[in-house]
Amino acid sequence: MVRANSIELRPSAIDDLASVHSLYRAVAESPGGLARLPVEITRSYVENFLHATISRGLGFVAVDERKEIVAEIHSYSPEIFCFSHILTDLTIAVHPSLQGQGLGRDIFTHFLSSVNTQRPHINRVELITRESNKRALAFYASLGFRQEGELQNRVLNLDGSLESDIPMAWLRSDTSDLKEL
Ligand SMILES: CC(C)(COP(=O)(O)OP(=O)(O)OC[C@H]1O[C@@H](n2cnc3c(N)ncnc32)[C@H](O)[C@@H]1OP(=O)(O)O)[C@@H](O)C(=O)NCCC(=O)NCCS
Incomplete structure (x- = not known):
C-alpha cells in the first residue's frame, strides 16, 4: 500500500529486525512514550515481538523512499486457547522526526482495518498507556478504544514518581462503523 507522501x-x-530495533531506540530516547528505556530496547526484545507478531499476530511497518522503517505497529495473541480471540500488548512507534504528521493515525487505521477484514476471529485488541501520555490516550479513544479501569501506581518514572497505567480495549462489537476507517 503506497501513501500519498511516498511512505509505504x-x-x-x-x-526488519535491525531497522525496527533502530526505530525503537530512537523513539525511546524521548521519555513518556514507550514504556522501555533506550537501554531496555534490546535486540532480543525486538526479535521476540517480531516473532510473536509474525507467528500469531499482526504487524505493519511504514517504509520511506530510502527504504528506512519510520513507523511500526504490532500486537499478537497469547498462546492459550481462551485468549486466542485477542490481540494484546499492542505497541506503536513513529520516528520522532515524523511524529505529529498523521503517520501514526495512518498505520493504526490500516492495522484496525486489517483486523476487521482479515482477522474475523479477533474480537478484542488490548493496549496499555501511562496516564500522562494524554495525546496517545486521546488518539486511541478516537480510534474506538475504551478505557477499562486504571492500574494505580503501576508506572515508576525516572524521577521516582509513580503514575497510573491505563488499560484500553477495542472491541469488534463496538465498531459496526469500522467501514469508515
Ligand atoms: C503516539 C504516536 C504513535 C502517534 O503517532 P503520530 O504519527 O505522532 O500521530 P499522528 O500525527 O497520526 O496524530 C494522531 C494523534 O496522535 C497524537 N499525537 C501526535 N503527536 C504525538 C506525540 N508525539 N505523542 C503522543 N501523541 C501524539 C495527536 O494528538 C493526534 O491526534 P489528532 O489526530 O486528533 O490531532 C507517536 O507520536 C509516537 O510514536 N510517540 C512515541 C511513542 C509512544 O508514545 N507510543 C505509544 C505508547 S503506548
Whole structure:
C-alpha cells in the first residue's frame, strides 16, 4: 500500500529486525512514550515481538523512499486457547522526526482495518498507556478504544514518581462503523 507522501505500509517481516530495533531506540530516547528505556530496547526484545507478531499476530511497518522503517505497529495473541480471540500488548512507534504528521493515525487505521477484514476471529485488541501520555490516550479513544479501569501506581518514572497505567480495549462489537476507517 503506497501513501500519498511516498511512505509505504507493508506487513512486518523478521528481516526488519535491525531497522525496527533502530526505530525503537530512537523513539525511546524521548521519555513518556514507550514504556522501555533506550537501554531496555534490546535486540532480543525486538526479535521476540517480531516473532510473536509474525507467528500469531499482526504487524505493519511504514517504509520511506530510502527504504528506512519510520513507523511500526504490532500486537499478537497469547498462546492459550481462551485468549486466542485477542490481540494484546499492542505497541506503536513513529520516528520522532515524523511524529505529529498523521503517520501514526495512518498505520493504526490500516492495522484496525486489517483486523476487521482479515482477522474475523479477533474480537478484542488490548493496549496499555501511562496516564500522562494524554495525546496517545486521546488518539486511541478516537480510534474506538475504551478505557477499562486504571492500574494505580503501576508506572515508576525516572524521577521516582509513580503514575497510573491505563488499560484500553477495542472491541469488534463496538465498531459496526469500522467501514469508515
Ligand atoms: C503516539 C504516536 C504513535 C502517534 O503517532 P503520530 O504519527 O505522532 O500521530 P499522528 O500525527 O497520526 O496524530 C494522531 C494523534 O496522535 C497524537 N499525537 C501526535 N503527536 C504525538 C506525540 N508525539 N505523542 C503522543 N501523541 C501524539 C495527536 O494528538 C493526534 O491526534 P489528532 O489526530 O486528533 O490531532 C507517536 O507520536 C509516537 O510514536 N510517540 C512515541 C511513542 C509512544 O508514545 N507510543 C505509544 C505508547 S503506548
